[in-house]
Amino acid sequence: MGEDQVTTSPIAEAYASKGCERAMQLGNRGPVRLDKHxxxxxxxxAAYHQSGFYVFTGVLSATEVGELAGEFDQLxxxxxxxxxxxxxxxxxxxxxxxxxxxxxGEAGADAPAKVTRLSHPLMLMDSAxxxxxxxxxxxxxxxxHGEDFVPFHETIFHKPANDGPPTSWHQDGRTHWSSExxxxxxxxxxxxxxxxxxxVAWSNCIAENCLWVVPGSHRQWRLAGGGQFPPITERIxxxxxxxxxxxxxxxxxxxxxxxxxxxxxxVARTNMVMGFHKRSSVxxxxxxxxxxFKVAGMQSKTIKYDEEYVLRRARMIPLAIDARRQYYPDExxxxxxxxxxxxxxxxxxxxxxxxxxGDEYWQRDITL
Numbered sequence: 001m002g003e004d005q006v007t008t009s010p011i012a013e014a015y016a017s018k019g020c021e022r023a024m025q026l027g028n029r030g031p032v033r034l035d036k037h038x039x040x041x042x043x044x045x046a047a048y049h050q051s052g053f054y055v056f057t058g059v060l061s062a063t064e065v066g067e068l069a070g071e072f073d074q075l076x077x078x079x080x081x082x083x084x085x086x087x088x089x090x091x092x093x094x095x096x097x098x099x100x101x102x103x104x105g106e107a108g109a110d111a112p113a114k115v116t117r118l119s120h121p122l123m124l125m126d127s128a129x130x131x132x133x134x135x136x137x138x139x140x141x142x143x144x145h146g147e148d149f150v151p152f153h154e155t156i157f158h159k160p161a162n163d164g165p166p167t168s169w170h171q172d173g174r175t176h177w178s179s180e181x182x183x184x185x186x187x188x189x190x191x192x193x194x195x196x197x198x199x200v201a202w203s204n205c206i207a208e209n210c211l212w213v214v215p216g217s218h219r220q221w222r223l224a225g226g227g228q229f230p231p232i233t234e235r236i237x238x239x240x241x242x243x244x245x246x247x248x249x250x251x252x253x254x255x256x257x258x259x260x261x262x263x264x265x266x267v268a269r270t271n272m273v274m275g276f277h278k279r280s281s282v283x284x285x286x287x288x289x290x291x292x293f294k295v296a297g298m299q300s301k302t303i304k305y306d307e308e309y310v311l312r313r314a315r316m317i318p319l320a321i322d323a324r325r326q327y328y329p330d331e332x333x334x335x336x337x338x339x340x341x342x343x344x345x346x347x348x349x350x351x352x353x354x355x356x357x358g359d360e361y362w363q364r365d366i367t368l
Contacts, residue, residue, distance in 0.1 A: 040143025181224020
């Protein structure tokens with residue numbers, strides 16, 4: 001998930017239109033469907049494993065979308081005026097000053113820098129924490145990774161209207177490839193995997209501002225043998241836009257080639273990207289972690305994941321489920337059967353524990 005500051009022209013209308021046509025022919029879009037045993041429908045899994053992504057429509061209610069948008073707007077209003085500052089445009093202290101990423105304005109400009117990312121929203125927004133415990137979303141994770149799935153990382157992407165920056169063409173996965181660059185994840189999802197990103201939308205993600213994905217590209221690593229990712233200026237003919245309406249969720253295999261063109265449309269794109277891993281793919285993996293930092297992607301460290309690391313991070317799943325249960329007492333809640341350390345009860349003590357300075361929950365985010 002990297003920003004590319006190269007400025008390019010808007011995508012051509014014909015390219016966008018043809019991409020939309022190709023996307024609608026993939027058969028990987030629709031509501032979350034469960035079989036009679038409460039498992040994710042086999043047709044959904046087959047379509048996801050074939051194309052490398054899936055769009056789930058209508059996952060969140062309009063009310064929940066409004067709560068996400070409202071809390072995020074408050075955080076935007078309280079954002080620091082730029083990197084290295086701790087006051088907002090109103091002169092108030094910025095509560096979470098270190099968690100924002102910007103496209104910086106010109107030196108000396110009066111206007112504040114534009115926010116493009118907000119890291120670790122589960123700690124910053126109660127509405128985001130409740131979405132993390134959504135039964136349908138967790139049923140999707142269970143369907144892909146099994147009952148013992150574990151967390152990945154969470155961030156909010158904000159592509160401002162008219163001048164939103166691009167995101168480079170890239171594949172997130174770095175760990176589970178063969179020496180020839182072939183995926184170790186089987187065509188049916190078996191074997192080691194890099195997990196998935198799930199984009200939860202509370203804005204309209206249209207062809208001009210949304211993520212584009214190359215279907216089937218999760219089978220081969222572009223960097224193998226000295227290869228390179230194409231520049232975002234390249235209009236890949238096989239790529240398709242992952243269009244989302246507010247309340248939709250787009251799931252992308254982290255091994256898939258994906259990116260976003262500069263947003264020159266009048267529509268801002270805002271979505272929370274989160275995801276999950278297969279526990280067996282994590283334990284014992286030695287990786288370069290780029291997510292377990294206050295702002296993801298700005299630093300890195302080499303780490304080998306042990307069981308205690310993963311058990312502590314997995315606690316966020318039951319905490320989110322309990323936060324949702326308290327807020328939506330009449331909903332059928334998801335029952336997490338994975339292992340974790342600590343209490344799964346959401347209260348002020350848990351809030352303090354996950355946000356304790358120097359030991360925040362995100363200190364154990366998982367990159368594969």
